[in-house]
Structure formats: C-alpha cells, structure tokens
Amino acid sequence: MTLKESALVAPDTAPLPQPAEEPHRATAWPVARTTAAEAGAAARAGRLGQGARGPLDVPLDVPLGAALGRVLAGPLLALTDLPSFDTSAMDGWAVAGAGPWTVREEGAVLAGHAPDAVLADGEAVRIATGARVPAGTTAVIRTEHSRTEHSRTEPSRTERGDGAPGPLLYALREVRARQDIRPRGQECRAGDQLLPAGSAVTPAVLGLAAAAGYDALPVLARPRVEILVLGDELLTAGLPHEGLIRDALGPMLGPWLEALGAEVLATRRIGDDAEELYAAVTGSTADLLITTGGTAAGPVDHLHRVLDAAGATLLVDGVKVRPGHPMLLARLSGEDPRHLVGLPGNPLAAVSGLLTLAEPLLAALTGGAREPHRAPGVPVQDEVQGHPHDTRLVPVVRRADGAVPLHYNGPAMLRGIAAADGLAVVPPGGARPGQALEILGLPWPTAAGDVPAEGVCFT
Numbered sequence: 001m002t003l004k005e006s007a008l009v010a011p012d013t014a015p016l017p018q019p020a021e022e023p024h025r026a027t028a029w030p031v032a033r034t035t036a037a038e039a040g041a042a043a044r045a046g047r048l049g050q051g052a053r054g055p056l057d058v059p060l061d062v063p064l065g066a067a068l069g070r071v072l073a074g075p076l077l078a079l080t081d082l083p084s085f086d087t088s089a090m091d092g093w094a095v096a097g098a099g100p101w102t103v104r105e106e107g108a109v110l111a112g113h114a115p116d117a118v119l120a121d122g123e124a125v126r127i128a129t130g131a132r133v134p135a136g137t138t139a140v141i142r143t144e145h146s147r148t149e150h151s152r153t154e155p156s157r158t159e160r161g162d163g164a165p166g167p168l169l170y171a172l173r174e175v176r177a178r179q180d181i182r183p184r185g186q187e188c189r190a191g192d193q194l195l196p197a198g199s200a201v202t203p204a205v206l207g208l209a210a211a212a213g214y215d216a217l218p219v220l221a222r223p224r225v226e227i228l229v230l231g232d233e234l235l236t237a238g239l240p241h242e243g244l245i246r247d248a249l250g251p252m253l254g255p256w257l258e259a260l261g262a263e264v265l266a267t268r269r270i271g272d273d274a275e276e277l278y279a280a281v282t283g284s285t286a287d288l289l290i291t292t293g294g295t296a297a298g299p300v301d302h303l304h305r306v307l308d309a310a311g312a313t314l315l316v317d318g319v320k321v322r323p324g325h326p327m328l329l330a331r332l333s334g335e336d337p338r339h340l341v342g343l344p345g346n347p348l349a350a351v352s353g354l355l356t357l358a359e360p361l362l363a364a365l366t367g368g369a370r371e372p373h374r375a376p377g378v379p380v381q382d383e384v385q386g387h388p389h390d391t392r393l394v395p396v397v398r399r400a401d402g403a404v405p406l407h408y409n410g411p412a413m414l415r416g417i418a419a420a421d422g423l424a425v426v427p428p429g430g431a432r433p434g435q436a437l438e439i440l441g442l443p444w445p446t447a448a449g450d451v452p453a454e455g456v457c458f459t
C-alpha cells in the first residue's frame with residue numbers, strides 16, 4: 001500500500017492532510033528518556049515472550065577479529081589453565097635441588113619447545129622466559145643472579161662425556177623453592193569464569209580470550225538500525241552552494257549509533273517526498289528506524305502524516321528540551337516490536353534526540369548490556385543560561401574543577417559538540433556557577449586541549 005492508498009489519506013487528494021490542530025503536548029525531558037527506555041524494554045520482552053527466542057537473544061559466534069565493541073552473550077570461561085604449563089618467568093637457568101649445579105650441555109630450553117630433559121638433583125639447564133620448565137626443576141635462577149665457572153675441584157660432578165670438566169653454576173643470591181616459575185593454573189584453571197556475561201569486548205578482552213583459547217566469541221546480536229536522512233537540500237560532497245548544504249547527519253549518525261551498540265543496516269537519503277518516506281518506513285525490517293528532519297511544521301515536513309498513515313503510535317511527540325524539542329518516538333505497527341525515533345533536522349537538535357530517545361531505547365533493547373553514559377553531580381564552572389520552561393542540553397568539556405560550557409551550542413551548530421566530552425543537563429531557569437549538573441557522556445574518549453570559547457547561543 002502506498003501513502004495515498006492508506007485509509008488515512010483520501011484518494012485523489014493532492015495535498016497531504018495537515019497536522020492536527022490541537023496544542024503540542026511535549027513530554028518533560030526525564031519522562032521522555034524513561035518512556036524510550038520502557039519502549040526498548042517492552043520490545044525486548046515482546047520479542048522474547050513470543051515463545052521462540054527472538055533474534056536479539058540468540059548469541060552469535062563472532063571471530064575474535066570482528067568482536068571488538070560487542071557484548072559477551074555469556075560468561076567468558078577459560079578453555080585452558082593459564083599458564084597451561086609450569087613456565088619460566090625469566091631468562092636464566094632451570095635448576096634442581098641445591099647448588100652449585102652441573103650445567104647440562106644440551107642447548108637452552110626455549111619458549112615454544114617441550115623439553116624432554118628431566119633434571120636430576122644437582123643439574124641445571126639454560127632456559128628462556130616463557131619456556132616450559134623441565135620436569136624435576138625446583139627453581140629458576142635469573143642470568144644476572146648467577147655465575148658459571150669451570151672447576152677442576154669437583155671432577156666427579158663436572159666431568160663431561162669427553163672427560164673434560166664441565167661448567168658449574170653458582171647462585172649469587174639465596175634461591176627460594178619455585179622462584180621465578182609461573183605455576184600452571186596461576187591465572188586461572190580451565191572452566192574458571194574470567195568475565196561475566198554482558199561485559200563489553202575491549203582490546204584487552206580480545207587478548208584475554210585469545211590467551212584462554214578462544215578463536216571466536218559468543219556475543220549478543222545488536223539491535224538493527226536503519227537511518228533515513230530526509231531533505232532535498234542536502235549534498236553528499238563538495239561545498240554548499242545555491243541554498244544547498246552538506247548532509248552533516250548521514251556521516252555522523254551511523255558511527256554514533258554503532259558506538260551505542262547498534263548494527264547499522266543502511267543510511268539512506270530520501271528527498272522531501274512523503275510517498276518515498278512512507279515506503280521506506282513501512283518496508284523496513286529494522287528494530288529501530290531513525291529519521292532526520294521533517295519533524296516540525298514546514299511545508300515538506302511529512303513525518304507526522306506518514307507515521308499516522310502507517311498506523312504508528314506516537315509515544316513521545318515533542319520533548320521539553322532545547323535544542324531538539326520536535327523530536328519524536330513512535331511504535332510502528334506490525335507483529336514485530338519496532339520503533340522509530342524522529343530526530344529534528346538541525347544537527348545539534350538531532351544529537352539531543354539521539355541521546356534523549358535513541359540511546360535509552362537501544363540500551364534497553366540490549367537488556368541493559370550498554371547503559372547510557374551519565375555522570376551525576378558535576379559542578380559547572382560558569383553560570384549557564386536556562387530556558388524558562390524546558391531542559392537545555394549544553395556541550396561541555398570536563399576539567400578537574402568542573403564542567404566548562406562551550407560556545408557554538410546553537411541547534412544548527414556542531415562546533416561545540418565536536419569539541420565537547422559531554423552534554424550538561426541544565427534545568428529550566430538555568431544553573432549558577434558551582435551548581436552540580438548531570439552530564440551525558442559521549443561514547444568515545446576525548447582528547448584534552450584548550451577549552452574553546454564559551455558562551456550562549458539559543459538559535
């Protein structure tokens with residue numbers, strides 16, 4: 001069915017129906033976040049409650065090289081003892097019993113080799129860090145704590161096969177039993193839990209998993225997201241000209257959503273064409289559709305009418321937050337629980353919508369595996385002007401003595417957020433210097449640098 005054929009649009013009516021006339025019922029900012037989280041939790045429960053395990057609950061085995069940033073579907077259990085054999089912790093000598101020791105003439109025991117030699121009491125053999133210690137070894141002596149000497153005083157102990165006296169090894173320090181030997185299983189035994197389910201796969205986790213014997217890791221499926229970038233005025237390359245501007249959201253949203261744990265199926269550009277938007281919304285199978293632009297009341301802002309025609313239910317229709325107040329959240333019709341977050345077209349307003357609605361929804365869809373990044377109670381260094389009735393989200397940089405609000409925080413500007421490491425949640429009425437504010441973190445590390453200019457910019 002096309003948009004025009006849908007029951008909500010009269011056939012042969014050229015202009016699309018206008019939005020309802022009733023006053024805008026914007027949701028308070030904290031309530032909007034809770035609603036988004038509840039929608040994600042309900043979608044997850046609905047999926048999992050259908051008897052068959054839903055796709056988000058089925059662990060996937062992903063090769064180590066592709067697992068970075070994913071979330072472990074189950075506990076990481078060691079597949080082997082670590083170390084898996086008694087290992088020399090130092091370059092030096094494996095010795096048996098009390099010294100001085102007769103040096104065995106066969107070559108050094110190297111890492112990666114399995115020594116056949118069994119050390120008899122009073123014998124020593126050269127050994128490398130990481131090598132498996134020969135059976136009979138009672139200690140390892142570091143090279144720098146040892147001395148070898150050709151002695152004729154003890155021919156019976158040092159005589160080699162050719163009758164020539166062999167070297168004797170002396171320790172320069174007291175030798176403790178088992179010193180510098182990493183015993184098998186020191187770090188873990190096979191079957192030990194190394195990390196709990198739900199842990200994020202970091203570079204260190206990849207290293208641990210490899211050491212513990214894994215080639216692939218069982219990870220959670222990611223919520224599948226499709227991004228629809230609306231607007232005839234958008235260029236994908238080159239400089240702005242003749243009223244056309246660069247699409248700033250297409251390049252930004254995919255990586256941002258991936259950093260929040262989503263699998264981005266596609267970023268599609270759609271003109272200001274309600275039919276095309278309707279087909280994209282009703283034809284998508286993504287768990288979450290993100291649209292940009294078209295949320296307000298302009299002549300080509302079709303999103304509300306398209307959602308209405310598609311039988312969607314608006315859960316949030318406008319939020320008392322600046323920037324970004326026209327953002328919306330809808331539950332799409334159909335058997336599978338799917339949602340749409342409508343981000344406003346102004347770029348910082350879109351970021352506001354992403355953190356207000358998409359982040360909590362995605363966090364809940366993954367069963368809390370990725371909680372939104374938040375820091376409560378960070379003092380703000382300067383006064384921050386507030387909106388009289390709405391919450392403000394203001395880009396800040398964190399410094400040892402508090403959060404510094406950044407200039408270039410207007411709804412159409414990305415200059416502030418690109419230099420920021422969080423967004424301060426400024427209550428209606430504003431904040432005094434030193435007042436503790438919640439900071440919404442960004443899902444990447446930030447570089448320290450000069451604090452860009454501060455200031456206020458509402459429009």
Ligand SMILES: Nc1nc2c(c(=O)[nH]1)N[C@H]1C(S)=C(S)[C@@H](COP(=O)(O)OP(=O)(O)OC[C@H]3O[C@@H](n4cnc5c(N)ncnc54)[C@H](O)[C@@H]3O)O[C@H]1N2
Binds near residue numbers: 250293295
């Ligand atoms: N009469 C009213 N007009 C507007 C209202 C309102 O309440 N009443 N709200 C304003 C606010 S606040 C916002 S935010 C925007 C929201 O607009 P839309 O979501 O409908 O978005 P567009 O009109 O399509 O675009 C707005 C603005 O953003 C630019 N844009 C859009 N997409 C991109 C992109 N991918 N990359 C860069 N820039 C983009 C677009 O060119 C416009 O300049 O509405 C206000 N108006």
Ligand code: MOO
Binds near residue numbers: 326344348
């Ligand atoms: O919400 Mo809009 O972002 O203020 O311009």
